[in-house]
Amino acid sequence: MSQPATTPSEGITRRDLFKGIGATLGLAAYAKALAPLTEWKPFESVEDFLQKHYSELSAVDLEVVLKRIEKDTKKQYGADVQVSADRPQPGVKFGYALNLSICIGCRKCAEACHKENNHDRPSHQSYIRVLEMSKGSLDLEKGNAHYDHPVPAKDKFYMPVQCQQCDHPPCVDVCPVEATWKEPDGIVVVDYNWCIGCRYCEAACPYHARRFNWTKPQIPAAEINPVQGYLSNRIRPQGVMEKCTFCLHRTRNGKLPACLEACPTGARVFGNLLDPDSEIRWVLQNKRVFVLKEELGTKPQFFYFFDA
Amino acid sequence: MTIQRPAGPPRVNTGTTNFHGRAVTVACGTCHATTQPNTRTHASAALIQFHQGLNYAHGELTCLSCHNPANYDTLRLADGRGVEFTDVMTLCGQCHGSQLRDYQHGAHGGMTGYWDLSRGPRTRNNCINCHDPHSPKYPLARPVFPPRDRISVPVKAPAANH
Numbered sequence: 001m002s003q004p005a006t007t008p009s010e011g012i013t014r015r016d017l018f019k020g021i022g023a024t025l026g027l028a029a030y031a032k033a034l035a036p037l038t039e040w041k042p043f044e045s046v047e048d049f050l051q052k053h054y055s056e057l058s059a060v061d062l063e064v065v066l067k068r069i070e071k072d073t074k075k076q077y078g079a080d081v082q083v084s085a086d087r088p089q090p091g092v093k094f095g096y097a098l099n100l101s102i103c104i105g106c107r108k109c110a111e112a113c114h115k116e117n118n119h120d121r122p123s124h125q126s127y128i129r130v131l132e133m134s135k136g137s138l139d140l141e142k143g144n145a146h147y148d149h150p151v152p153a154k155d156k157f158y159m160p161v162q163c164q165q166c167d168h169p170p171c172v173d174v175c176p177v178e179a180t181w182k183e184p185d186g187i188v189v190v191d192y193n194w195c196i197g198c199r200y201c202e203a204a205c206p207y208h209a210r211r212f213n214w215t216k217p218q219i220p221a222a223e224i225n226p227v228q229g230y231l232s233n234r235i236r237p238q239g240v241m242e243k244c245t246f247c248l249h250r251t252r253n254g255k256l257p258a259c260l261e262a263c264p265t266g267a268r269v270f271g272n273l274l275d276p277d278s279e280i281r282w283v284l285q286n287k288r289v290f291v292l293k294e295e296l297g298t299k300p301q302f303f304y305f306f307d308a
Numbered sequence: 309m310t311i312q313r314p315a316g317p318p319r320v321n322t323g324t325t326n327f328h329g330r331a332v333t334v335a336c337g338t339c340h341a342t343t344q345p346n347t348r349t350h351a352s353a354a355l356i357q358f359h360q361g362l363n364y365a366h367g368e369l370t371c372l373s374c375h376n377p378a379n380y381d382t383l384r385l386a387d388g389r390g391v392e393f394t395d396v397m398t399l400c401g402q403c404h405g406s407q408l409r410d411y412q413h414g415a416h417g418g419m420t421g422y423w424d425l426s427r428g429p430r431t432r433n434n435c436i437n438c439h440d441p442h443s444p445k446y447p448l449a450r451p452v453f454p455p456r457d458r459i460s461v462p463v464k465a466p467a468a469n470h
Binding site for chain 1 (some may be wrong): 331375406410413415417420424438449
């Protein structure tokens, strides 16, 4: 080089200068990255921190946990709620079917889910994403969930997508801590107290059915649904994953899911796949039924069909 | 399981109020007992009195395809037998057989309550809870708020002058 940027006599080379800048920036970035930790207090109590995995809780442990969650909800949200831990019923496996010829895309199901499952109000969160699809394609990646015009629009059809309760759930396979699993009645659940929030399951789900709680859910006390399940609609902590559970706090007590009751057109059919006389079995046997992304081998227990 | 039923024959509002300020309504038969039925009427615009503004869009049917000229407070089946307004599904099912079949198997029509009938009751809609019998196509609806999660944000269209 004909003209060096610095001379050795000044005692500092260009290389040293950049090293210094790099180190300073690095330190600043590190401090910035750690800053949230100074405000971080995700656990309400020592008991919360020390709680065992759901499957390892004894009946007594579980009762204590449920009571503690009720107390915490009262403290944090000012609402009196009852948290239960309904078990799967023997001889029951849940299935859901949706008639795409009838759905008009009104999003009433998503609204019902929003309320029933105590979703964060500002983000309009819901476990159901209603996709506006162009006729000629069933590619859900091309669906638009953000439409806002009178429905049904010309030459469109509407496909609500929620957790498909796969028999081979990829979201369960990838969880590094076994915080999510498939229950004997077919429902894929999350232990919100065991989840570490890595979001692997969100990435693994081909149906975009899992949601992450970026913030602490905000819900006015008066709007909180007090009938809650440990594995379903209790208010989730910040930093954990959540997903549709077919409203197991309702369905394990024999009730229909909230999204079905809200459907104004009757596009949804729900029931016990193991009961040969159930409505869902009639649909599977008599309609031309298909599942989303069949080629992935996930074996969804959520079915779609068209009339005629 | 309860299937909702229409309250009964409709009452026609006369536009007047009684001594107590309540609207005066009359049964269809009040006027129709003395008027001559016209089998060819198939639009409310063709009627001189009453029924104006009734939006009619239901195939090529005429009024008397479903309404009973022998007794306007009942309906009539295709074979001429009368049928009560409360049994409207029998009437609709004559033409809409596939819908009736699906309904009977729980695969058509909204419902609330229990999937497991051994643990609680279920209430089901009837045809006219959702379909206006004179204009049965399900109307356009304004959708509920869209989600605000990141995956649903639409891709912005490129600017026109690029």
